[in-house]
Amino acid sequence: METTEFVLRDAKLADGRVVDIHTFDGLVTEVRKPGSPLHTCLPGVDLERWLVLPAMAEPHAHLDKALTAESVPNLTGDLRGAIDSWMSASSAGRFSYQDTTERATRAMELLLLHGATAVRTHVNVSSGIQSIRAVREAALRMNGLMDVQIVALTSNPMTGPEGKGNRAALAAAIEVGADLVGGCPHLDPDGPGLISHALEVATEAGIGVDLHVDEALDPSVLTLRDLARQVISSGFGNGVSAGHCVTLGLQSPEVQAEVAALVAEAGISVFPLPQTNLFLQGRDSPTATPRGLTATTALREAGVLVAAGADNVQDPFNLVGRSDPLETAALMVMAGHQTPDDSYSMVSTNARRALDLPESSIRPGDVADLVAIDAPSVRAAIADAPMSRRVFRRGVLVASADQDLRIHRTG
Numbered sequence: 285m286e287t288t289e290f291v292l293r294d295a296k297l298a299d300g301r302v303v304d305i306h307t308f309d310g311l312v313t314e315v316r317k318p319g320s321p322l323h324t325c326l327p328g329v330d331l332e333r334w335l336v337l338p339a340m341a342e343p344h345a346h347l348d349k350a351l352t353a354e355s356v357p358n359l360t361g362d363l364r365g366a367i368d369s370w371m372s373a374s375s376a377g378r379f380s381y382q383d384t385t386e387r388a389t390r391a392m393e394l395l396l397l398h399g400a401t402a403v404r405t406h407v408n409v410s411s412g413i414q415s416i417r418a419v420r421e422a423a424l425r426m427n428g429l430m431d432v433q434i435v436a437l438t439s440n441p442m443t444g445p446e447g448k449g450n451r452a453a454l455a456a457a458i459e460v461g462a463d464l465v466g467g468c469p470h471l472d473p474d475g476p477g478l479i480s481h482a483l484e485v486a487t488e489a490g491i492g493v494d495l496h497v498d499e500a501l502d503p504s505v506l507t508l509r510d511l512a513r514q515v516i517s518s519g520f521g522n523g524v525s526a527g528h529c530v531t532l533g534l535q536s537p538e539v540q541a542e543v544a545a546l547v548a549e550a551g552i553s554v555f556p557l558p559q560t561n562l563f564l565q566g567r568d569s570p571t572a573t574p575r576g577l578t579a580t581t582a583l584r585e586a587g588v589l590v591a592a593g594a595d596n597v598q599d600p601f602n603l604v605g606r607s608d609p610l611e612t613a614a615l616m617v618m619a620g621h622q623t624p625d626d627s628y629s630m631v632s633t634n635a636r637r638a639l640d641l642p643e644s645s646i647r648p649g650d651v652a653d654l655v656a657i658d659a660p661s662v663r664a665a666i667a668d669a670p671m672s673r674r675v676f677r678r679g680v681l682v683a684s685a686d687q688d689l690r691i692h693r694t695g
C-alpha cells in the first residue's frame with residue numbers, strides 16, 4: 285500500500301472539541317489542537333467544524349435482494365409473504381447474475397455515500413451459487429472502498445432427510461468462499477438441530493456464524509437460548525452473531541435478563557434490525573401493535589455487544605429504507621428507546637466490533653475510517669441526517685455528498 289499522510293483539519297468531535305486528525309498509512313496517528321504549523325503543509329481537507337465520527341457499518345444487509353421493491357411485490361406484507369414472493373421470483377429465474385451484481389453494487393454505493401465503510405450481507409444460497417458469486421463480484425468492485433463480508437443464508441428445512449439439498453447448498457456456498465454460515469433456526473422443524481449443524485460446519489471451515497434468530501411474535505419461540513447454550517457447551521471459537529431476536533422482546537424482564545446473561549457468556553453479538561421488523565411484524569395485531577424489536581436494554585445491561593442494522597432495503601421485506609445507518613440510529617432512538625449517542629455507537633463502533641473489524645474510535649492507532657457530517661452534534665446528525673458528508677476509509681476520502689437546500693421567497 286502506498287504510504288499516505290493526510291490531515292482532517294478543523295474537525296469537531298462528538299465531545300465538542302475542535303481538532304486536527306492526522307492520519308498516516310490509514311491509521312490515526314494524532315488528534316490535536318488545530319493549526320499546528322507541522323500540519324499546514326501536509327495534504328488534507330478542511331472540514332470547517334463539521335462533526336467527525338467513527339465511520340458507520342451495516343452489520344446485516346441483504347444485497348442480493350436490495351432494490352427490488354417494484355419487481356417483487358409482497359402480496360401480504362408480512363415475512364411469509366416476503367419469503368414466498370422472493371422464492372417464487374427466484375425459482376422463475378427472475379434475477380440474472382448481471383442484475384444481482386448491479387443492484388448489490390448500487391446498494392453498497394448508497395451505504396458508502398451515507399458513511400458506512402463496512403457491510404455484512406446475507407445472500408440466499410438455496411437456489412445455487414449464482415447470487416453469492418454475483419455479490420462477490422460486486423464486493424470486488426468496491427475493493428478499497430468498503431469491507432464486505434458474505435453470510436451464506438440457507439433455506440429451511442436444514443435438518444432431517446428433507447434438508448439434504450439445503451445442507452448441500454450450504455457446503456457449495458462455503459466452497460465458493462462464503463465468510464460466515466447463516467440460517468434461520470426459528471423457521472426449521474428442528475431449530476436446535478440447525479444450530480448444531482451450523483456450528484459444526486463453521487468449525488470445520490474455520491469461519492463464524494451469523495443467524496437470523498426468532499424473527500417472530502410467538503413468545504414460545506426462543507431459539508436464542510438454544511444458540512447461547514450450544515455455543516457455550518461446544519466451545520465454538522469463532523464469532524457468533526444473532527440478528528432480530530424479536531421474541532426476546534416479548535419475554536418477562538426475568539427471562540430477558542436470564543437469556544441476556546447466557547448470550548453475554550456465549551459472546552454472541554445481537555443485531556436489532558428496526559426497519560424491517562417494524563415493517564414486517566405485527567400486521568395481524570391491530571391493537572397495541574407490537575414493535576418487533578429485541579430487548580436491547582436488557583442485552584446491553586448484561587454486557588452483550590449490540591449493533592443495529594437496517595436489514596432489507598427497498599425489497600419485498602421492506603419497501604422503504606435509504607441505506608443510511610443514521611436512519612437505523614433514529615429508529616433505535618424512537619422505537620428502541622436508546623440514547624442518540626448509544627444508538628450511534630450501535631451503527632458504528634459496535635457494528636465494527638461485531639464484524640471483527642479494527643477499532644475506529646478516533647484515537648491514535650485506530651484505523652482512520654471516519655465520516656464527517658455537516659451537523660452540530662450526534663443527536664442533530666441523527667435527527668436531520670444531512671446529506672453533506674465526507675467519508676474516509678483508511679485515511680482516504682472515498683465518498684462525498686453535498687446537500688443544497690434553498691427557500692425561494694417571492695415578492
Ligand SMILES: [Zn+2]
Binds near residue numbers: 344346406496596
Ligand atoms: Zn436479514
